[in-house]
Amino acid sequence: MSKFKLFTFILSVFVVGMVELVVAGILTLISDDLHISRALAGQLVTIYAFTVAISGPILVKLTERYNPKWVLLVSMIIFIIGNIINAVGNDFWIIVIGRIIASAASSIIVVKLLALTVILSDPRERGKMLGLVYIGFSGANVFGVPIGTKLGEMLGWRATFWMIVLVSVIATILLMFQLPNTIKTSEDEDKSSKLLYPKEAAKYIGITFFILASNYIVFTYISPMMLNEGYTLEQVSILLFVCGIGSIAGTSFGGRMADKMGSRKWLLIALTMYTLSIFLFKLSLPVFALLLIVMLIWNIFEWSTNPAIQIGIIKQVKGDSSSIMAWNMSALNAGIGFGALIGGIIINNFDVAITPYVSICLAVICIVLAYTIKR
Structure with a gap:
């Protein structure tokens, strides 16, 4: 895969990731402008995540026999339309419609981009290339959300969505010229898919769900935990930036290691280190420097599992891997929602300090699943 094509894929994933995450940064601006509660405005994030989780496998299955390039381009156009609705909507429910349209389209965009990365990459470097494309999500978190939030503060929250529309148009044009009209799969040009090892695929997807749930049980509420310890909002921002890095x-790193060691072996190492970092989180919480180091390790190993899981999943399928990747993306979004929900229940009924221990329990489930993987 050429560097420019890789850049185009990363940019496309970046803008999709930004749309999902940026609402958290402009939540107050939206709620004030539309005269709704912050809790209601926050449902725009929930609606997006669960629409992706539900629509992804269905839409990918319906489109798997069509030309991937044109499926991707049409999805990008629909994604743009959804965000235009977000930018011009003057009513909460109109924006909900825009979010549903954009999220449904994004569920195809991400899966098709990852599947095309597999097809267009050297088999020996698939993990590396998947890891690089996945950087678009990380970049959206580290750079896209702060930029979108700052733009919203300066020009209004609608300007953030207009910026997203502009970047999406650029990405669509680049995809139009970068992708060949005919894209052949490595398995005798088979555009359909056949799941060869469903139990193994289920284990990888299970790891995706439980590790995201484990992560977001704590991560969603890390700000109040730090504030309870006496930290400032500036220190919270510094920690979040370190997490993004x-x-x-x-x-x-995870993509390279999965190529070198194999998915199962790397997952066992990464998940063990991730679980250890959760255990150390509670101990390091009172000391900011130690907390930064622990959270850096936490995020390195948690995110390093993504490309390893993707590689493991595609080995369980013959033909187009889009459908199985769609199920994995559904598990990812469902895990985020489940983790935030469980964390909220714990905070409302018990103590925020309990969340790391529940997180460790889910992380151990991931290790057990990885240990039982046979291929």
């Missing part, structure tokens, strides 16, 4: 490094 760790996610970028981990995504790239």
Whole structure:
């Protein structure tokens, strides 16, 4: 895969990731402008995540026999339309419609980009290339959300969505010229897919769900945990930035290690280190320097599992891997929602300090699943 094509894929994943995450940064601006509660405005994030989780496998299955290039381009156009609705909508429910349209389209975009990365990459470097494309998500978190939030503060939250529309148009044009009209799969040009080892695929997808749930049980509520310890909002921002850097490094690093060691072996190492970092989180919480180091390690190893899981999944399928990747993306979004939900229940009924221990339990489930993987 050429460097420019790789850049185009990363940019496309970046803008999709930004749309999902940026609402958290402009939440107050949206709620104030539309005269709704912050809790209601926050449902725009939930709606997006669960629409992706539900629609992804269905839409990918319906489109798997069509030309991937044109499926991707049409999805990008629909994605742009959804975000235009977000930018011009003056009512909460109109914006909900825009979010549903954009999220449904994004569920195809990400899966097709990852599947095309597999097809267009050297088999020996698939993990590396998947890791690099996945950096788009990390970049959206580290750079896209702060930029979108700052733009919203300066020009209004609608300007953030107009910026997303502009970047999406650029990405669509680049995809139009970068992708060949005919894209052949490595398995005798088979555009359909056949799941060869469903139990093994289920284990990888299970790891995706439980590790995201484990992560977001704590990560969603890390700000109040730090504030309870006496930290400032500035220190919270510094920690989140360090976490973002760790996610970028981990995504790239994990892809290379999965290529070198194999998915199962790397997952066992990464998940063990991730679980250890959760255990150390509670101990390091009172000391900011130690907390930064632990959270850096946490994010490096948590994000390093993504490309390893992707590689493991595609080995369980003959033909187009889009459908199985769609199920994995559904598990990812469902895990985020489940983790945030469980964390909220714990905080409302018990103590925020309990969340790391519940997170460790889910991380151990991931290790057990990885240990039972046979291929």
